[in-house]
Structures are given as structure tokens and as C-alpha cells.
Amino acid sequence: MSEALAEFGADLTDPDERRGGTGTARFLLGKLGGAVGSLFFVVVLGFLLFRMIPGDPVATMTREKPFDPGQMAQLRERFGVDKPLFRQFLDYLGGIVRGDLGSSYAYNRPVADLIAERFWPTVFLVGTATVLAIVLGLWLGVRAAWRRDSAFDRMHTGISLTLWSVPQFWLGLLLLIATQGLFPSGGMRSPDTPPGFFPEVLDVAHHLVLPCVTLLAVLYAQYMLVMRSSLLGEMNAEYLTTARAKGLRDDLVRRRHAVPNALLPTVTLIFLQFGLVVSGTVTVEAVFSWPGLGYLTYQALRVPDLPLLQGVFVVLAGSVIVMNLIAEVLYRVLDPRVRAR
Amino acid sequence: MSLLELKDLGVTYRVGDEEVPAVRGVDLRLEPGETLGIAGESGSGKSTVAMSVLRLLPKSARVSGEILLDGEDVMTMRWGRLRAVRWAEASVVFQGAMHVLNPVHRIGAQIAEPIRLHAAEPPGETEVKARVTELLEQVDLPVSRAGAYPHELSGGQKQRVMIAMALACRPRLIIADEPTTALDVIVQAQVLDLMSRLVAERHLGLIMISHDLSVLAATCARIAVMYQGEVVERGPGGEIMGSPRHSHTRALAAAFPTVGDPASRFAPATSEPLPPEPERASGAEVLLAAEDLRVTFRDRKGVRIDAVAGVNLEVRRGEIVALVGQSGSGKTTLARTLLALQKPTSGSVRYAGAPVPTSGAGLTAYRRQVQLVLQDPASALNPRHTVYEAVAEGPRIHRLPGDEREIVKAALEAAELRPAERFLSRLPHELSGGQRQRVVIAGALALRPGVLVADEPVASLDASVRGEILGLLLRLRRELGLAGLVITHDLGLAWNIADRVAVMYRGRLVEVGTVEEVLLDPEHEYTKSLLAALPAGVGAK
């Protein structure tokens, strides 16, 4: 009997379960291909948005401003919109490949230069705020979920829900009024800072406080809520009963089993939703005149400077897609469950 | 001193503001090295008893009575002592190893965790590794699997990991809660073999919980039967199986008929009498036929899988054919293809001699003739639809002439839901499992089909309901001449109601014939191993 069992029992593995952790190269290629496709789509979207709707970009740019037909014709030639649409698209595409995003109408400078100048301040602000928000949000989320329905949980869920309902720019304005004069109201540096490393660092940090706190407040609230519900979902898992049955202390059950398993999808979700962070930056930078891409967008909107808007759109959307790619690849490396799918 | 003694154990759960009793006045005793099986249906309280031993019940549970583990009352232990006792004195093999292993830890680490935790002094890395290797060898798993994640293992392998983990701290008592429920018959036999061997070698105490009396009889010396929170019968395993005294034990035992026993042939355990076998001309008309049917899938890596690899099968008017095989054998794919829910790669399906159209009005017309009954009636009914809507769905799709209400009532009566009026406005969650399955059958009968395809129709039902549903299928065949194709992994079911058996293995039918031919005198090795895997006492002759 046992030989027969061994013979027919050997291949009883469900085909779905036998798929192992291979196919990483396939996965990477697929994701990379998808990201490249998305980037191309962003580029096309940028072109279509700013050329097709609702016809003449020059007319949109010059709306409510006195321009005579001669000036308009000159502008059309300068932006190349007098050529056929397909030709325009090829020019635009070729430009992007060369790193040329056209020329700004308001600043009279290449869009690429303007963006390059403003890129790092945004990265600095977003990076600082995101890191702080993740640390704070995850820590509070874990504590709230583990002591569900405690006073701590109720208070922090309430605060987070309220912060989640606050328009970021309004929070920024409130902070400006509330701290009247305590922090600089705009910009990244003061013109009168004495030269030297420490005074300059201190000056930037001083400018950073308000925009960073504004961005942080809304972001951490969201992260806390995600972490909380993710951990609550994980806490019903049966393997936690196994861990308890093995004789683990409650805090070990939490630290070793529940939190890591809930953490991985949460962090990934945070990075997959990087678009929200970028959206937030636009208004916060506008309020505090932080010299980044968001403030640049705000300034471009005042004119309106369409080539500049188009360039910023492509760069912001493109960086979100790149962030996403990184998040998905990292998730697969870190979480064995994903490799199973 | 007894290894484990339960004295007047009672458990109630708080549901809302109510205290719902789950276990009442249970007295059990287990000496070192003894094996005890606890049998019962879902809701009988058997798992609650098991979990109470290590105080693993949810917070809403209230426990009364005494639980003496080696003479020490578990209920009055302090947390530190309880944690030390858990796994070191008694460990648990949980049900459904799929979810009880942490999905992001390697199995080696999960086995090592209790070893490190319960060691008197911190053990060295090599020591732990050696012990994990030893444990994996004991459960017949290759040592290389220590680096695997749970999802990379099959169901049987995961259950072995669970057993290795349970043995890690050399406990004197193992509690196994439905350890083989989700497994195939052959894998189940292997896992049971393994457990019996380890228990005997190591002189362990074993408490095994199961709904399946035959599994318990094969592994445990004594069996206690639980019903509605109480122990209603206890005794040696053979006696419980052979001459049950309590009516509930009888129902449980009848659910696992002895293949080859003439008393249970064409006699499922049903309370209503069966009509006599109708006069049938031999060589009745072939209704449903598969001709050289093939279905091929590609998995994600592009590897070709022949789910159905050239099958010829006939179902005649007024006969029940049982299609037997383990999971992954392709039997469900075959059924879906016969119902035109899956397109065949090649070959054809014929109904009453004519090929079945693959689309359009012809297909819709065909679907009136062949009806489906699914495994789990709880999910086979839309939870938002009343019984009336569920049964009327078919007649509405096909715009059957006549009064819809009369059709629905007639179908419910035919499925033995009487009086039909009482059930019309019920929602599925207000019905019992057996009633739900009758509603599914009524929904099929409402279209007056020629063939009923039933995919594991009783696999998710309690043992006492099983006989009733099988009895209904047999009555429908005898009274209405309804043909049936019953897909099952359960040879006892085939013995109970089928006329012919087709054995499927790796996409092919390896043996087709009358029930007596195939089950009593199997030709193919695979059929023989299926029969051999039946727990002792149920196997042929």
C-alpha cells in the first residue's frame, strides 16, 4: 500500500502551489516595459492636453491680454503651433529625447533649465516631510491598532480623520497666521544670512519648518489610518494564534509576526500613492513661495505659461511613475507573498 | 497521574448581549501515550474543547470547570507559567495549514522559533539547525525545504511542517484539530500514517478532532462523539464505528459507508423511504456524451497543462455516473466543459446525439437541458436573492411558459422542501446547509432538465445531511428518470448512489465501468491506491 501511495501521492501538489520564486527577470521586464509605456503615455498626454484642447494654445495664453494679430502670429511661429499637428508632435518628441522641453513664455528661458533649478528644493521638502510622516504615521497606526478602541486609538483616529479633511493650503495659511513672524513667511533662504555653512543650514531649516509641518500633518494622518486598518486586518490572521500557542509573549507576537506582515503592504501603498504627495506639494509650495516645482506651477498658472506647465506636468507625472516602479520592485524583493502571485 | 483531565468543562461565548453555550459538562481523561478522537459536526463544540486546553479561546469565551494538564489546572496558571507550558508540554496541529503558517517567514525559522523560545539556556545556531533538520527528516520532508516559504509548499507538505513544528519542543501531548480536512484522500492517508507512527514511536498523547469518524477510527484507540456541546457517546474506535448506539453517532457512521457492504449499496442514510428501482430497458438512450474531449491551459510561465486529455464519457437517461478523482485530476474542468462553461481545445460534447453549439440561442437552449449543482450551497446562492428569486432565475432567463409561481412551487416540492410556501420569501442565510442545497437543486429542476451535473454535492455538508441529499438525487433518478453526473473524491458516495464509475487521473479516464466492477475489482493501479487510501475499516473487504 505505501508504495502505491508514494507513487500517486507525489504529484498531488496543486499546480497553483508549485510555482516557485522564479520568473523575477520576467517580472522586472514586465514592470519596466509597463513603466516605459506609462512614461510615453504621459508625454503624449502632455502634448495633447496643451495643444488640442480647445484649439489654439496661443489664444489661451493671451486671453484677457491685449495682443494684436501680428504679435499673435509671431508667438505662433515661436511656439511652432503654425505647423501641422503631427509635425509638432515629432518636434516635441525629439525635443524631449534631447532634454529640451521648449521655451518658457513668461521667463524667456528654456523650460528644462527652470525645472532643473526648481527640482531639488521640491525633493528636499517632499523627502523630509515624507520620511517624518511615514515614521510618525506608522508608529501611531501600530499603537492605535494594537490597542483598538482605547482612548489613544480614539483620539488619534479622530485627529487623523480631521487632518485628512483639511485642505493643505488652508492649514498652511493658518500656520502662517498663528505663528505670525516666528518663522519666515516664504522662500527658502533669506538674503541677509551671513555666509558660512552653519548659518546657511540654519536659515534653510528655519524656512523649512512651516511648509514641512503643513505637508507632514496631512500625510501622516493618511499613513496612520492606512497602517491602522492594515494591522487590524492582519490581527485576525490565524498564524497569530499559532504564534500565541507556541508560547510567545504578546509583544513578541506583535513585533515579530503581526507588524512586519502589515507593514510591507502599507509602505508599498504609501509609495504607490506618491501622486498624492506631489499634488500636496503644489499648494503648499504656492502658499510658502518655496522655490520648487509646485511654486513654479503656481507662477506658470498666473500667466498662463503653457510650455512651462506642460514641462512641469511631464516631469511631475514622470517622477511619480518612476517612484511607482521602484516601489513595486522593492515590494517584490521584500515580500515573499507577492512572488507567489 | 493523567496527562490531561477535563472535569465538567463548560464554555460559553458572548455574542452581543447573549451568552451562547458552546460546550457543556464535558469530562474527558487521557493517560500518557493514549490516543483519543473527538468526533462531531460543525458547531458541536469539538474545536472549542481542543482550544481550551491551551487557553487559546477568543476573549469572548467564558470557561468553567477544570482543565488539568499533568495535574496542574490550566485555568489558574499565571501568564508566565502558561506561556512556558504552551508548546513545551502540549502543542497543536491546526486545521488548514494554509493560513496558520506565517506567510512571510521561512518554514525553517518558524519551526526553530519555539525551540529557541523554550530552551532553558539560549541554544547555539548549529544546535537549532541540527534540531530543525532532524524534525524535517522525521516528517519525511527534504531538509532543503527549510528555506522555503509556506506558499511554495503543497497542502500536504504544509501539514507536515505543522507536525514538525508541533514536535519541536518534545511535548507529551499533541492536539490535532482536523489535521487532514483539506487534503486529498491519498495525502490524507500519508499524513495519518505519519502521525500514527510518530505518536507510537514517541509514546505521545494525542487528541485528534475530526468530523470524519473513519479518520478517527484509523488513528485513535478511543473515540468520543460530541453533539450540541455535549459528549453523547464514547468508547473504543471499532465499537463506535461498528455498532453505534446514539442516533447521532449512527448518522456520522453512515456518512462513511463501507465500500463493498451490500447493506449500503443504493441505500444512502436517508429518513424517507426510497422508491423501488423502475423497470428500465437496457441500453437506454445516451443523453450527454464527451468525444475525445481535450482542454489545454497555459500557466503563467507558458507551460502547457492538459487538464482534460482525451476523454470519452457517456451519460445515459436514468443513470447516475460518478466521476472520481483527486483535486487537480481535471474532473471539475471536464464538468465545466460538458456544461459549455469552458471551451474545449478539441473534441466535442454531444447532447442527445447532436453536437452542442458554442454560442447563441442554441447554447441557451442546451443549458435548459443540462443543469449544475455546486459543492458549496452557501456560495452557490446569491445572498441577496430570496429562495423564490433563486429558483425563478432559470425560468425567467428561458421565458418558460406557464405561471412562474406554480413552476417555482413545483420545483421546491420536487426538491422536498415542503410546504413550498414557507420557503419562498426566505434568504439563503436563514436556511440550513441541507436546505440550501435543496434550493440549488430546485433551481435546476425548475427547468425540467435531462441531466444534472453535481460537483461534490455533499462535500461541504454535515454528515447527517449528506445521506438526505444523496437520497434525493437517487429518488429524482428513479421517479423522474433524471440522469446524473456526480463529481466526487468520495468512493463511499459512488457506492451509495451511482450506477457506473469513471476514475479520472491526470486528465484521463483510467477506468470506467459499473460500480461493482470498478470498486470491488479494480484494474488500474491508481484505482487500487485510491481504495487502499480509505481509512481502515472502510476499505474494500
Add this chain to the structure above:
Amino acid sequence: MTAGIVWQRRRAAAVGVWREFAAKKGGLAGLGVLAVIVVLALLAPLITDQAGLDVVHAPGKPLRPPSGEFPLGTDIDGRSVLLLTLWGARISLLVGFSATVLSVCIGTIAGIAAAHFGGWVSGVLLRFTDFFLVLPSLVLAIALSSVLPQGVATIILAIGVTSWPTTARLVRAQTLTIESCPYIERSKALGGGHLHIVGKHVLPGVLPLVLANTTLVVGNSIIAESTLSFLGLGDPAVVSWGSMLQRALTSGAVTGGAWWYLLPPGLAIVVVVLCFTLVGRALETVVNPRLKGERG
């Protein structure tokens, strides 16, 4: 009689949902506050004088703190901030609701289609949804409203067509869950076609979740409206909470410390969005069995 059974059941189900919802204090409070705000916004033309919105004939002096005559002070043109906030509710809620309807409709259709029809249709739709899900929706909305003619309709369109992917994702997931249920298989075996399965099983199963999600989307749309208006993309001629805040910033009210100009519209947004969020979360817990007992 047949219709009677179905009707009775539906009513019983609705009563059950309401009872469960009413047991959640946060959701009930949110619903109450929302009702009051919506009624006030609807009644604004009846209980106030629209003439007070006129910039030229403003009744008060500019930027005065709260007083007996103007309980919430005056704006840069000397109009009553209380009056502006009340009228602003009309546009903010209108945009919020309209954009949500647009967004939820697109999302539901895209979600069901992506899940129900397998093959390349679903593949293309899924990629499309994922693409828009990833894009920073506000940036896209800014781009859209900067090229379209300024106005309320543009804002609605810009928010509506950029915020649908979350709904689509949710609906797709729920549709897949429903379609993997054996009762769909049974329905197909009974002979039901696409229309039957989507209409009788999928849509009724998805709608409760869509409803709960809708209340959450309204909140987001109101914030998006205020943000777009704040960036100067709204219609300068109509008063909304966002445009009030924009004027507060550009007129130097912030640096001047005119808190009474800043607080009312902002608080109004927070209260309304918070109420929608509370109602949405409560509804979600009621209609989504998976969340039961997970959320406080």
C-alpha cells in the same frame, strides 16, 4: 404577490442597513450636520439678500473684524464674510456633488467592464485605470482647467475625469469577488448572458459599496474644488469657499492677520469633508462585511 415578496425584502434590508448605520454615532452625527448645511445652502436665496454679494455696492468697510453688524467681519471689498460663506456653500457643494456623480459613473462602468469582460478589453482598461491611478490627479486637473475655458463646468469636468480611478479599482475588485462566487457559475449554467449576470448579480452587489465610496469621493471633490479655486483656476465671478481663500491670500489678508476672513471658509470645508468622511466610513462598515469589526 411576487413583486410583494421582493419589495418586502428590500424594505427590510433597507431598514436593517439604516439600523446598523444609526448605531454608529460618528456617521449619524455627520449625516445630521450635513443635512443642516445642505438645507442652509438651498435656502440661502430665501433667507439672505443676494445684493450683499455685489462688490461695487458692498455694505461695509473692507477687512473689518467681527462686529454686531457683520458677525464674521468683512472681506477685502467690505462684504459680509458670513454671507459669502453661506453662498459659497452652494458652489462648493454643487461642484462636489456633480464632480462625484461624473467620477463615480465613469469609475463604476470602467471597473465593472474591466472585471467582467476578460481578455484584452479588461487588460487595456486595467492598464488605463492603473495609469490614471498613479498620475497625480491634482496636477492633471490643474493642466485640464488651465487649458479649458474658466468656469464651474470646467472645474467639475477637471475633478470628475481625474478622480475616477479609485472608484474603478474598488468596483473592479468587488466585481471580481462577486464573479468568483459560485452563484455566478450557477447563473451562467442556467443560461444567463452578460446582461443578466451584470444586471441581476454584479450591479446590485457592487452598488452598496459604490454608495459608501461616493460619500468619500464627495469630500475629496470639495477639497479639490477649493484647491483649484485657490490656485486661481475657478470662475472669478462666483463665490466658493476656495475662491474666498484665494482672495484672502492675494489681498494680503493673511499677512495682515485677518483671521476672520480665513477661518470661516476653511472651517466650513473641514466640517463638510469630515462629515462626508464619517458617513462614508460608517456606511462602508455596514455594507462591506469584510470591514465589519475592523473599524471603530
